[in-house]
Amino acid sequence: xxxxxxxxxxxxxxxxxxxxxxxxxxxxxxxxxxxxxxxxxxxxxxxxxxxxxxxxxxxxxxxxxxxxxxxxxxxxxxxxxxxxxxxxxxxxxxxxxxxxxxxxxxxxxxxxxxxxxxxxxxxxxxxxxxxxxxxxxxxxxxxxxxxxxxxxxxxxxxxxxxxxxxxxxxxxxxxxxxxxxxxxxxxxxxxxxxxxxxxxxxxxxxxxxxxxxxxxxxxxxxxxxxxxxxxxxxxxxxxxxxxx
Numbered sequence: 674x675x676x677x678x679x680x681x682x683x684x685x686x687x688x689x690x691x692x693x694x695x696x697x698x699x700x701x702x703x704x705x706x707x708x709x710x711x712x713x714x715x716x717x718x719x720x721x722x723x724x725x726x727x728x729x730x731x732x733x734x735x736x737x738x739x740x741x742x743x744x745x746x747x748x749x750x751x752x753x754x755x756x757x758x759x760x761x762x763x764x765x766x767x768x769x770x771x772x773x774x775x776x777x778x779x780x781x782x783x784x785x786x787x788x789x790x791x792x793x794x795x796x797x798x799x800x801x802x803x804x805x806x807x808x809x810x811x812x813x814x815x816x817x818x819x820x821x822x823x824x825x826x827x828x829x830x831x832x833x834x835x836x837x838x839x840x841x842x843x844x845x846x847x848x849x850x851x852x853x854x855x856x857x858x859x860x861x862x863x864x865x866x867x868x869x870x871x872x873x874x875x876x877x878x879x880x881x882x883x884x885x886x887x888x889x890x891x892x893x894x895x896x897x898x899x900x901x902x903x904x905x906x907x908x909x910x911x912x913x914x915x916x917x
Contacts, residue, residue: 683705684706684708684709684759684760684762685762686711686763689768689769690708691710695710696721697889698765698767698889699725707731707759709761711768713736713768732759738794748801761802761807762806762811763811763812764812764813765892770787774828776825783829788833791834792837803854809852810853811852811853812844815857815859816834816856821913846903854902855895855901855904859908877912878910883909883910
């Protein structure tokens, strides 16, 4: 059940706002934002969302990259939000997967699946959201430090993130001056299951992993920086300056 939003609360959309970094960002922003959270799966049983509803107005949507009606679904959902009085002043696209696919395992099906979730889906979400954001809004995309140093065992994934890196300045030009666009190239924050966290930490200048709070601070900084657009902020603990 939605509570009535205070007039001074900004409304943001988090695409992929259900798991890991998406959930962390939702919990942080709900302190002073109303939120629209999307997931590829139904939202049944997500009690933490009910907890957020105690202090913020929350709307949950199901946007599935596998749905052939995805584009019309997104448009209909955004039209419904507008008719219900949601003025969206920010959006963060976090959705993605992190598949391991070393050379020799690539197939047309594998590449299509990897690029659909990590490239095509964010492109379509940005296309739907960008023109519907209010004036002075900020659209933000989560990238990866693989845009600086490709993951050799995840090269199709790295290529997808490189494509998103090209989207940031291009979309900034298309949506200017109404909407700003900012990317975030994030290093190891929540390592994939089976990763050697100690090794990843030692491969940074700061000798530690990142924290979801690092992304939360950067997202808020980008939203509150009215002269920032078309750029990608990197938080990797200095990983890209360490000899491989």
